[in-house]
Amino acid sequence: MDHFELRSGVLHAEDVPLTAIADAVGTPVYVYSRATFTRHVRVFKEALSALPKVHIAFAVKSNPNLAVLRLMQREGLGADVVSGGEMARALAVGMPAKDIVFSGVGKQAREMIAGLEAGVGQFNIESEEEGIELSELAAERGLRAACALRVNPDVDARTHAKISTGKAENKFGVPIDRAAGIYARLAELPGLDMRGVAVHIGSQLAELEPLETAFTKLGELIAEIRASGCTVTHADLGGGLGVPYKAGEVFPSPAEYGAMVARVTKDWDVTLMFEPGRVISGNAGVLLTRVIRVKRSSNRAPFVIVDAAMNDLARPAMYGAWHDFDAVCPTGERMTAHIVGPICETGDTFAMDRDMDALGAGDLAVFRTAGAYGATMASSYNSRGFIAEVMVDGDKFAVVADRILPETITSAERVPDWLE
Ligand code: LLP
Numbered sequence: 001m002d003h004f005e006l007r008s009g010v011l012h013a014e015d016v017p018l019t020a021i022a023d024a025v026g027t028p029v030y031v032y033s034r035a036t037f038t039r040h041v042r043v044f045k046e047a048l049s050a051l052p053k054v055h056i057a058f059a060v061k062s063n064p065n066l067a068v069l070r071l072m073q074r075e076g077l078g079a080d081v082v083s084g085g086e087m088a089r090a091l092a093v094g095m096p097a098k099d100i101v102f103s104g105v106g107k108q109a110r111e112m113i114a115g116l117e118a119g120v121g122q123f124n125i126e127s128e129e130e131g132i133e134l135s136e137l138a139a140e141r142g143l144r145a146a147c148a149l150r151v152n153p154d155v156d157a158r159t160h161a162k163i164s165t166g167k168a169e170n171k172f173g174v175p176i177d178r179a180a181g182i183y184a185r186l187a188e189l190p191g192l193d194m195r196g197v198a199v200h201i202g203s204q205l206a207e208l209e210p211l212e213t214a215f216t217k218l219g220e221l222i223a224e225i226r227a228s229g230c231t232v233t234h235a236d237l238g239g240g241l242g243v244p245y246k247a248g249e250v251f252p253s254p255a256e257y258g259a260m261v262a263r264v265t266k267d268w269d270v271t272l273m274f275e276p277g278r279v280i281s282g283n284a285g286v287l288l289t290r291v292i293r294v295k296r297s298s299n300r301a302p303f304v305i306v307d308a309a310m311n312d313l314a315r316p317a318m319y320g321a322w323h324d325f326d327a328v329c330p331t332g333e334r335m336t337a338h339i340v341g342p343i344c345e346t347g348d349t350f351a352m353d354r355d356m357d358a359l360g361a362g363d364l365a366v367f368r369t370a371g372a373y374g375a376t377m378a379s380s381y382n383s384r385g386f387i388a389e390v391m392v393d394g395d396k397f398a399v400v401a402d403r404i405l406p407e408t409i410t411s412a413e414r415v416p417d418w419l420e
Contacts, residue, residue, distance in 0.1 A: 002283040003033040004368065011328045011366065015395040018288055018328045022364050025388050025399060027290040028308035030375045031366075032063075032400070034071060034393040036284035041075045044276055047258030051265070051272055057101045059239050059277030060086040062372040067391050067400035068281065069093040078121070080239070080275035084111040091118060101236065101273065103150070103198075105171050112137050116145060122273075123147045124198045124236060126173055131186040138191030148196035148236050148273075149186065151179045151221060153214040157202030157240065160319050166201025166214055173199070176217055180224045187230045194230065196270065197221060200238025203278060208252045208260050211240065215264045222268060236273035237261065243282040245322050245369045254279065278372040285371025287313050288328070292342065293361045301336045301353055306365065309341025310348040311381040313367060313374050317347040325350065327357035328364035335359070343382050375401065380409050 003014045010017045013031050021031055048054050057080040058072040064086060069079065070093040078099025079090035090100050098121040102111075105126045112134050115123060125131045125147050138145045152173035155166045165172045174182050179197070187194040201214045215237060222232045242251050265272060289308035296302045315321035325339055335358040339350040350367065359365055378386050385408070389401035 001039065002036045003039075004036075004286055004366070006330070009329060011326065011330075013286070013392040013397070016392045016397050018286075018364060018366065021390055021392075021397060022288060022290065022328075025390055026403070027288055027364065028306075028312055028387045029288050029403075030285055030370060030387065030389040030401075031288050031397075032065070032068065032285045032371055032389065032391045034391055036371075037068065037071050037280065038075065040280045040284060041072070041077065044254045044274075044279060045075075047254035048261070048272075048274070050258065050262050053271040055099070055271055055273045057099065057273060057275050058280060059275045060090060061376060062277030063281040063285070063374070064089050064376050065389055065391075065400055066093055067389075067398070069095070072280075080277075081120075084108075084114050087111075087115060087118065087120065097121065101275065103200075103275070107134075109133065109137060113141075116141060116143055121146060122195070122234070122236070124150045125186070126150045128174065128182045128186065131182075131192060132189065135186070135189035135191030139189075140191075144191055144193045146193045146195050147186070148198040148234055149174060149179060149183050149194065150198040150200070150236075151176045151218065153199055153201065153217045155201050155210050155214045155217070157205050157210045158207060159202045159204050159242070160321075162319055163204060164202040166199065166210075176221060179221055180228055183225050184228050184230055196232055196234030196236060196273075197225070198236035198238065198273075200236075200240060200275065203240050204242040205240045206242045206251060208257060211237075211257070212260055212264055215261065219264060219268060222270070233270055234273060235265070235268060235270045236275065239275040239277045239279070241276060241279040243278055243369065243372075245282075245324065247324055280372075282369050282372040285374060286366040286368050287323075287370040287374060288364065288366050291359050291361055291363045291365065294337070294359070301338055304337045304339050304356075304359055306339060306341060306350070308350075308367070308387070309343040309382070309384065310345075311343060311379045311384050312341075312387050313350070313370055314377045314379070315373060316350045318377075323350065323367040323369055325354060325356055325365055325367055327359055328366065330357045333358035343384075380404075380406070383409070385409060
């Protein structure tokens, strides 16, 4: 459920008509609803309320805007970060370092040092090599890094191949059949405090069954590690819960997910950790765009050319992802059209032959479910700059990220003397 609804024929974000945001800030612009974020956090927490010990770390990569992170911090969530940049954002909004989980398959020494110096709560180690390096960096500083070992359970998450992470051929984690041995060796190192295991098999999961299979394997691994004499006090179950991108689609609910987790983990005796991203942020944002013009073609559907493009919202071009597209002021009339951006490649297509609200030049529309992996994946391709982000709260709104103009980007570039 979200708070983007038609009121008196105009699409609103909470109590604010999107026309007002377009007038004040221009388009394209990402618009987030605070109430939707808050609702999603609460629903997720409620779904896990039967579990004894829980730590929820919001996946910063899904929406790293500082206002969003601040909201998460106020809701009591920690952060799952995958780079020094994401960690700095979480710290900048006042998230306690102990609530931060540092994930990522390619942590660099300087990022591990920054994490150690900040005192992050847990490093999720993705290889034995990384663990050895982290131990050295920690020991040199007289520290011990609390760590979980990320395992690759070789489970097919049945999602898009580019966002599947738990198959043996994916780069993530250590093979589950070698994990107990690696864990035991890492537990001997002076700079590590091996306290747990972690798994994340992919994103936008439409079924609970692959998660259940992965968690069951993780439970067996915990028993094996304990049998070898090591300690396991934490298990990080990652993120991955999918959300509907098409009106009417039904996905497993957080409550069903929570019930499954409770059943599978009932004898684990650990603190369970979660890294939800999309389930919190996905439906909390839309991309507001204006139609530049409608280009008729002789015997095919017309092209609705909007001012947003693949550089602003990469998901359709990158994963063939569907985003519902709705007029801000629908007339009730419909059309079939291709929805495209202004960028000079055919990949800059949001939808082909889409049955949609009838739109003409100058009309406003939204791509829905753009709160996760939207602004955060933007680029400046075609020298288009980065678009603004707005957060709505009831009847007020604020610009939470300024539009970054192409000239600002150009100002960081130099022509060397020898080309003058
Ligand atoms: N934890 C780890 C270790 C992850 O790699 C991810 C996402 C998450 C948590 C959060 O997953 P979520 O709950 O959001 O599914 N750009 C893609 C999604 C990439 C997800 C990468 N990892 C997209 O637009 O669909």
